[in-house]
Amino acid sequence: MRFAGAFTWAFAASVLGADAFVPSGKVPRAFTTLSSTTVKISEVPTTPIPGMKPGTSGLRKKVEVWQGKTGEKYYVENFIQSLLDTASASNGGRVPETIIVAGDGRYFNDEAIQIICCVLAANGVKDIRVPVAGIMSTPAVSAAIRASPDIKGGIILTASHNPGGPGEDFGIKYNLEYGQPAGEDFTDELYERSTRIQSFKTLEGAVDIDLNAKVGTQIHLTPSSVVTIIDPFEDYVNVLKKCFDFPAMSAFGKRPEFSLLFDGMHGAGGPFARRVLVEELGLDESCLFRCNPLPDFGKGHPDPNLTYAAELVKKMGLLPDGSADPNVDLKQLPTLGAANDGDGDRNLIAGAGCFVTPSDSLAIICDNWSAIPHFAGGPKGVARSMPSSAALDVVAEALGIPCFSTPTGWKFFGNLMSSKELFGKTDYTPFLCGEESFGTGSDHIREKDGLWAALAWVSILMAANKDTPQGQPLVSVRDIVTRHWAKYGRHFYCRYDYEGVDSNDANSVMDLIRSEFVAGEIADNGDIQLVSGEEFSYTDPVDFSTASKQGLILNFTYPNGDPARVVFRLSGTGSAGATIRVYLEKYEKDIEKHGESAPVALKNLANRAIELVQLQKLTGCDAPTVIT
Ligand code: VG1
Ligand code: CO
16 A cells, blocks of 8 residues: 555645644744655556646646546556656656655545655655645745745646636646746657556655644655655745735735725635635634635635625625625725636735726736835836736836747746846846736746735735825725726727537637638628737747637627627646637727726627637537636
């Protein structure tokens, strides 16, 4: 038995309850050395398992697939061996000496950690670092990798915003030595190796890693491989302290007019929110909502958008379409609401009665860079994923800084952030970037960062209220957003997701767009007129690598000449079937029209585009599953 007496997820969940995470520094460091009983390295024959191709961010499958319950034994072992062989190949044939293994606490987290540690140790990885309880947010892993030059990679066990628990998703992401998600060159090679794997190495015998051991505990798996239990918080909190003015935020947090509500959605971000918001900034415990990680996320869908963060949305005085609920007294509501996804890298931002779209949030952070110490002197470059709105572009233009439009997925920002550091090219740091899918961040790490976005908004509110006298109502999130639109115009934005579509049907929609509107002649005289179609491909400006087929763009013109755009993309993070994403955007300069709700403002555009591409006919879907 590989992990006799292994730690169970139920225990992890209880450990992560109210007071489980003692702040680092106060944790007595143990440095106990435990030796597992007679372990033997064995090479186990295996056969390739199809479909191990990582998508937008890691490989995601139903947990039963990873558990080997669907007929394919050794799923985790095959994947990790292929991953490690790829990492070794890019390390001059030597296995990386130090790797961090952490997860978002979802169902199968702890069993997977045990299996992975055995494969790593058997392959000769000398120094394996695992956080207390096996739980760490994705941004914290990125920070830890960057803080320690020894760490050559991070294996992150998460399916991110996908649900967890039996019948739901599990996944594995891999981050490279500068903290960035592995690029397509790496994941393509990993996949290729997975198609010809013959054997993997693991340990035989009773290996039991007590994930609840104290920080500093060392468990020797082989004479040359040791697992060390690490503090999940320290490196990450240090990085945030450099980005923001903690003492000033702490003082602002004490103003009676200010309050914050943070929804951890029972993901890995919760303990980090507690550590930063409550223990560092001194906010009241009541600002934390669902901040205890649970293996099934409390049966929720840990995706912080208008549909799945419905409880927070309601608590912020919003209707499901993101507009303000007219029957709620805004004065009684929190000043700022924020939510994380399962692995803590996404964010939703809302004020009292004001949902901030991620694209607007990014543009507003950019415009308010002076409120955030990390951006001292102003950002030198910004970027957004192509389907995100152009709200960022107009701010970048006003600031006179480069603005890049990249394919979907955080891995495409890495080279831009590290352009000088790794390639000796143009320095774009401080750098700000984001995606419409509730991802925002900067070059403080190499991942999007949900808590960072919340702190960025606390900083913006703090700066906006530096002259607001005590006892007076604060300049609100809504004020900040409407002033931004008045200054730059509003980019109405919304996304329709059609989940659980048959893959062939989804592909036929994409094929139709390609043949009729990208390759074909467009002769449209509709009310909202289709003027052009294109397929997005990208050449990385730093290393010149290319990515093709990254989204189909349809450009429209309204009768009054206003431009609009609809992008179609297939999701690369699902675990079964296909999800069609339809991204809708329309620019409005007229301040009188800024008050309209986005889904209403975009309804005609959506109807027009969906009819043109015959989505209903080809997929049988009458309505989107998610509108956000
Ligand atoms: C989605 C988002 C994308 C994001 C990715 C990973 O990908 O659209 O912007 O980077 O998820 O986020 P896709 O291929 O499903 O559209 V996370 O927080 O799930 O790692
Ligand atoms: Co995520």
